[in-house]
Amino acid sequence: MEAQSVITRFQNSGVFRTQGLIGGKWTEAYDGKTIQVHNPATGEVIADVPCMGQPETNDAISSAYEMFNSWSKVTAIERSQCLWKWHDLLIAHKEELGQLITLEQGKPLNEAIIEVIIAAGYLEFFAEEAKHVYSDIIPSTVADCQLFVIKQPVGVVGAITPWNFPLAMLTSKVGPALACGCTVVLEPSELTPLIAFAAAGLALEAGIPSGALNVVTGNAPDIEHALLASPKVRKITFTGLSAVEKKIMPGAGETLRKVSLEPGGNAPCIVFDDTDLGVAVKSILAVKFHNSGQTCISANRILVQEGIYEKFATAFSKAVTSLQVGDGFCEGVTQGPLINEAAVQTVESLVQDAISKGAKLLLGGKRHNLGMTFYEPTVIGDVNNKMLISRNKICGPIAALLRFKTEEEAICIANDTDEGLAAYIFTKNLQRSWRVSEVLEYGLVGVSEGLIPTVMAPVSGFKNTGLGQEGSKKGMLEYLELKYICLGNMNNI
Numbered sequence: 001m002e003a004q005s006v007i008t009r010f011q012n013s014g015v016f017r018t019q020g021l022i023g024g025k026w027t028e029a030y031d032g033k034t035i036q037v038h039n040p041a042t043g044e045v046i047a048d049v050p051c052m053g054q055p056e057t058n059d060a061i062s063s064a065y066e067m068f069n070s071w072s073k074v075t076a077i078e079r080s081q082c083l084w085k086w087h088d089l090l091i092a093h094k095e096e097l098g099q100l101i102t103l104e105q106g107k108p109l110n111e112a113i114i115e116v117i118i119a120a121g122y123l124e125f126f127a128e129e130a131k132h133v134y135s136d137i138i139p140s141t142v143a144d145c146q147l148f149v150i151k152q153p154v155g156v157v158g159a160i161t162p163w164n165f166p167l168a169m170l171t172s173k174v175g176p177a178l179a180c181g182c183t184v185v186l187e188p189s190e191l192t193p194l195i196a197f198a199a200a201g202l203a204l205e206a207g208i209p210s211g212a213l214n215v216v217t218g219n220a221p222d223i224e225h226a227l228l229a230s231p232k233v234r235k236i237t238f239t240g241l242s243a244v245e246k247k248i249m250p251g252a253g254e255t256l257r258k259v260s261l262e263p264g265g266n267a268p269c270i271v272f273d274d275t276d277l278g279v280a281v282k283s284i285l286a287v288k289f290h291n292s293g294q295t296c297i298s299a300n301r302i303l304v305q306e307g308i309y310e311k312f313a314t315a316f317s318k319a320v321t322s323l324q325v326g327d328g329f330c331e332g333v334t335q336g337p338l339i340n341e342a343a344v345q346t347v348e349s350l351v352q353d354a355i356s357k358g359a360k361l362l363l364g365g366k367r368h369n370l371g372m373t374f375y376e377p378t379v380i381g382d383v384n385n386k387m388l389i390s391r392n393k394i395c396g397p398i399a400a401l402l403r404f405k406t407e408e409e410a411i412c413i414a415n416d417t418d419e420g421l422a423a424y425i426f427t428k429n430l431q432r433s434w435r436v437s438e439v440l441e442y443g444l445v446g447v448s449e450g451l452i453p454t455v456m457a458p459v460s461g462f463k464n465t466g467l468g469q470e471g472s473k474k475g476m477l478e479y480l481e482l483k484y485i486c487l488g489n490m491n492n493i
Contacts, residue, residue, distance in 0.1 A: 022060045039104065047194060061156060067210070082178070094116040108328040108334060151480040167196075238260070260469065265300075267300050268413070270426065277312060281315050411440065458475060
């Protein structure tokens with residue numbers, strides 16, 4: 001399947017968009033500037049999209065601010081119905097949307113279609129949660145007083161989403177915001193804006209009113225500065241690089257607005273010697289190489305107990321050789337390209353650092369013969385926790401194997417990081433699985449399982465891995481304010 005055929009199919013369906021969305025109108029950058037969106041598998045230019053900045057963002061904020069007063073007063077049932085219609089449209093267009101994700105992000109088509117289904121799942125979940133934002137009645141200690149706590153939408157939300165799951169991360173933020181009655185200014189990654197434009201078009205078709213969802217893309221620093229500078233924006237939700245998170249936090253603090261931040265993690269995967277080796281290999285293969293290792297919860301450090309280290313390394317390396325690298329549109333491909341040249345160079349530097357410090361290359365370790373941004377699925381053994389490959393996020397198809405002797409040592413190595421999003425344990429010992437899960441400093445823990453996310457469970461990290469909750473009913477609270485109301489002198493007529 002060729003890129004042009006995907007674009008043609010979208011154009012014929014009326015879903016393909018190349019403009020930002022401000023106040024319900026498809027908009028170019030005011031100064032006419034554009035940026036190119038590339039297919040990472042081929043390097044070809046897919047489309048030119050607006051390179052927007054502060055003026056466009058300020059107008060998008062004003063549009064969202066004006067719409068908030070009416071959207072927040074729409075009944076929860078009506079908001080739910082709009083989200084359900086949006087869900088249905090995503091499912092109806094899942095093949096085309098999946099193709100668009102593969103086109104601009106690179107992941108295999110089957111993974112991309114699954115992402116569309118997951119994205120729709122967020123809308124399904126929050127469409128129902130919209131009808132369950134209940135208030136509380138507090139028993140009063142005074143006879144003629146009634147006490148209430150009500151929940152109200154926070155206001156305009158600035159949502160900043162990443163390129164690795166460009167649709168699922170969009171609906172995980174926009175879904176609960178709209179469900180609560182908030183309005184949104186969305187900044188998708190400049191690497192993957194087309195899927196955001198397509199999703200926003202379907203949102204309009206579903207009945208989300210003009211101005212409730214706005215999309216600006218292009219000059220990320222200028223857009224983010226505008227979001228942080230405006231007192232009309234009452235919440236920022238962000239998933240992406242730690243460097244951006246560190247700018248958002250102090251900027252948001254100047255006006256004490258709500259924030260939820262998730263910059264990814266450095267996930268350990270502990271394989272104890274009593275594990276089922278087949279289960280461990282299969283599960284870790286999935287969580288390590290899903291999306292070519294470009295996920296926030298990918299297993300960066302695979303800690304293997306010394307009694308089974310050699311056996312695991314052999315079995316795991318053999319399993320990795322079964323991965324098929326190629327264009328995500330090709331049949332049977334399980335590993336697409338990395339997102340861009342900078343990502344490949346980062347992976348190369350981590351591998352070179354590890355080898356120079358004594359690590360052993362077991363498999364791969366170089367660019368794939370396909371060229372472009374393709375990199376061989378790689379396994380590196382005898383890694384220690386002082387190498388860069390252990391300290392930094394890998395964000396690529398590199399599995400780093402570390403040895404450990406005791407449970408205590410494994411916990412110490414696993415927790416020796418400033419980031420604590422996800423961790424994994426493989427053991428048959430129930431007591432150990434519970435004991436280790438409790439002391440791991442991570443927000444998500446998978447026991448004998450790698451693919452653990454679900455829209456019904458909260459995602460949050462420990463330490464430097466952000467603030468707030470995403471997903472689940474807990475995630476709804478991120479878009480709501482609590483208001484206490486005391487009605488006094490009720491007996492005076």
